[in-house]
Amino acid sequence: MEEKSEYYIEIKPRNTFSLNLKELIEYKELFYFFTWRDIKVKYKQTVLGFLWAILQPILLMAIFTVFIGRSFAIPTGDIKYPVFVFSGLILWLVFSSGLANAGNSMVSNAQMIKKIYFPRLIIPVSAILVAVFDFLMAFLVFIPILIFYKQPVDVPQALIWWPLGLLLTVIATFGPGCWLAALNVKYRDFRYVIPFLVQVLLFVTPVIYPLSILKNKWLEFLVALNPMYAAITIFRIPLSPTVPDPLLVTISIFSSLLLLLVGLGYFRRTEMYFADLS
Amino acid sequence: MKPILQLQGVSKKFRINHESEPYLSLRERLSRGFSMKKNQLEDYWALQDVTFDVQPGDSVGIVGKNGAGKSTLLKILSKITPPTSGTIVCRGRIASLLEVGTGFHPELTGRENIFLNGSILGMRKIEIQSRFDEIVDFAETERFLDVPLKHYSSGMQLRLAFAVAAFLEPEILVIDEVLAVGDAEFQKKCLGKMEEVSRRGRTVLFVSHSMTTVQSLCTKCVYLEKGRSSGVLTVHEGVRKYLAGSHNLHTGHQQFDEPGAPSRAARLTEAKILNVQGKSTSELLTCEDFFVQLTWENLDGVRITPSIELVNYDGVKLFWSGDTQVDWDGSGKTERGPYISTVKIPANFLKAGEYSFVLGLYTQSPYQYHHLILSALHCSVVDPMDDRCLARGQMSTQFEKFMLLPALEWSNIKV
Numbered sequence: 001m002e003e004k005s006e007y008y009i010e011i012k013p014r015n016t017f018s019l020n021l022k023e024l025i026e027y028k029e030l031f032y033f034f035t036w037r038d039i040k041v042k043y044k045q046t047v048l049g050f051l052w053a054i055l056q057p058i059l060l061m062a063i064f065t066v067f068i069g070r071s072f073a074i075p076t077g078d079i080k081y082p083v084f085v086f087s088g089l090i091l092w093l094v095f096s097s098g099l100a101n102a103g104n105s106m107v108s109n110a111q112m113i114k115k116i117y118f119p120r121l122i123i124p125v126s127a128i129l130v131a132v133f134d135f136l137m138a139f140l141v142f143i144p145i146l147i148f149y150k151q152p153v154d155v156p157q158a159l160i161w162w163p164l165g166l167l168l169t170v171i172a173t174f175g176p177g178c179w180l181a182a183l184n185v186k187y188r189d190f191r192y193v194i195p196f197l198v199q200v201l202l203f204v205t206p207v208i209y210p211l212s213i214l215k216n217k218w219l220e221f222l223v224a225l226n227p228m229y230a231a232i233t234i235f236r237i238p239l240s241p242t243v244p245d246p247l248l249v250t251i252s253i254f255s256s257l258l259l260l261l262v263g264l265g266y267f268r269r270t271e272m273y274f275a276d277l278s
Numbered sequence: 279m280k281p282i283l284q285l286q287g288v289s290k291k292f293r294i295n296h297e298s299e300p301y302l303s304l305r306e307r308l309s310r311g312f313s314m315k316k317n318q319l320e321d322y323w324a325l326q327d328v329t330f331d332v333q334p335g336d337s338v339g340i341v342g343k344n345g346a347g348k349s350t351l352l353k354i355l356s357k358i359t360p361p362t363s364g365t366i367v368c369r370g371r372i373a374s375l376l377e378v379g380t381g382f383h384p385e386l387t388g389r390e391n392i393f394l395n396g397s398i399l400g401m402r403k404i405e406i407q408s409r410f411d412e413i414v415d416f417a418e419t420e421r422f423l424d425v426p427l428k429h430y431s432s433g434m435q436l437r438l439a440f441a442v443a444a445f446l447e448p449e450i451l452v453i454d455e456v457l458a459v460g461d462a463e464f465q466k467k468c469l470g471k472m473e474e475v476s477r478r479g480r481t482v483l484f485v486s487h488s489m490t491t492v493q494s495l496c497t498k499c500v501y502l503e504k505g506r507s508s509g510v511l512t513v514h515e516g517v518r519k520y521l522a523g524s525h526n527l528h529t530g531h532q533q534f535d536e537p538g539a540p541s542r543a544a545r546l547t548e549a550k551i552l553n554v555q556g557k558s559t560s561e562l563l564t565c566e567d568f569f570v571q572l573t574w575e576n577l578d579g580v581r582i583t584p585s586i587e588l589v590n591y592d593g594v595k596l597f598w599s600g601d602t603q604v605d606w607d608g609s610g611k612t613e614r615g616p617y618i619s620t621v622k623i624p625a626n627f628l629k630a631g632e633y634s635f636v637l638g639l640y641t642q643s644p645y646q647y648h649h650l651i652l653s654a655l656h657c658s659v660v661d662p663m664d665d666r667c668l669a670r671g672q673m674s675t676q677f678e679k680f681m682l683l684p685a686l687e688w689s690n691i692k693v
Contacts, residue, residue: 010367011354027400030398041386044385112380116398117358272359275358
């Protein structure tokens, strides 16, 4: 009892802005439980189960290869087009489904938010982690695809750049994801904005084409503002000896970090009032 | 000893937007150019300057009418919503149960839901694992552990939900009327568990409409009215305030004036409830007699019988009683003019609760009601919880299942 009485909290009108990492660490198990719940629920009562996580990128790869790769002869350098598309797609799917999941997560868990307290950040983060889980599933197919297309891979480089690419993807998803989650609580319009946004972003991200086909320096800079640009480009480094433009990658990483700050900041600023709004 | 919980001038303001939903659409926001017209918003103070201290080990009942701010107070204490002003100091972990089964997912099995729900309520995985068998035992759902929750009956879901919550071990437990559900057997079990929790020295804050539950579980009481708090009271004071407050609209005394009423053979003019001292009141004790007094007028000179019916808070008609003696004072109440009729409700007959009366004047033959007034008189009967309660004796059980609690005559012979 003695050491427990040390426990002391104050509930005040508005806490000063802070990430409150201590509290997040205290609740670390809840990250796991929410992610675990969402994964379980997602694949329960599905015949194919986890195969869905693999099927989606494979089918998309096939479609893009047949319709776009063949018809437009896109110059993807040393990377074979199907591999190029697949490597981009598995990261892209983390971003797109992470964004969609996170964006709707606060609203779909409104019932819980109104009844119990826990750090709200856990909800969008877990929603994104579900997408990361799907990535890990799809990644298991990525290796056989590399072998099937006889794609040369620089293995030592891959051990560095692949995890980094994933990390950058998560960071890139995280900022906008939290931002959209918070905005969606306040303005339900974002429910409609998110799918549209995701669709548009696919075409301005070098998933199905390399940036080089733009042939315009300024357009390239503009596309590099896309936080996913760096993630996907870095992920492809081990597949090709061509070194990507470091300036463009840096721009993209900065844009990603900026979005992270803004997204987290907005989320933290509004989270106290979620229960009143939702 | 320092109070475990200190509330200092806690207030909460809500903005009520009369025009639209609480959330905005972006279109509205944009079309208003980011400046809301002030007249569309109305401030509503759900809580105003609530100040009280809770000592460690107290179990405090928070009572008040609907809309008095109880739920808002609990939400602030649970950190779900921040106060607009004021501070709360807690010297212990708070766990709150504003609803049982928060976060239950129908697609997951019972076992999975125990872990999920426990973790949402703030339990560690190891804690849940170590108490898992106890939880399952308490919920009585072993056989269905690996069945998805959606196939559970609602009663089973509830039992499981409460079982998880019952094994929380925070220093301060905040509970909102979760006991008002479930079958009687399970309710009893829950009450027992909660008593055990408070007896083990945990601090409990308990919101309820059931005065009997508050009386049996709590040692202190806070009465809320229109967002303002009374401070910490004894349970007895708190319950009395609640019962007095809930009868603001109707009293133990009513007069019936009906100019231009349809012509009747008889009409009621006044009715009141009198306590054993003959004072008009609406607050009575279970251990004392009380009286219902009807003042009425015989207009046509037919034989009139006054009657009452007692209706409890749930609308159950408990009994009817009429003055069926035929030759009362020889007149048979057939003469025109005013009368006063009094009926005695004996002590140790009703159980604690809230009641209303249906009042009537009728003729037995041919059977006809001349005047009938529904829920004109209201009263609350309070159990003093001491040895005056002959019917209850030493038992502290609340006899929830029964409508009446009469002290009947027993005789015993040793054979």
